[in-house]
Amino acid sequence: MSLWYFLSDWFAGVPTLGVLFKRFMINVAWACILLFVMLILQLPAEYAAVVYFGVLVANCVMGIVFALQRAQMRD
Incomplete structure (x- = not known):
């Protein structure tokens, strides 16, 4: 499975x-992993706030x- 296929599926209609x-939970999981790595590396808190x-x-x-897609499907 190519990266392009994955990204096109990820950003396609939900x-x-x-x-x-x-998808919300996957994004949060990646952010938690990244924040933990930033904690280990002792990066500034501003970077963590951006993440x-x-x-x-x-x-x-x-x-x-x-929500917009669902409203459009109802019309």
């Missing part, structure tokens, strides 16, 4: 609320896109 939740809020923004955008 079919169900369960898939959206799974934390970046995941928050990415999940919010995915949720908004999901």
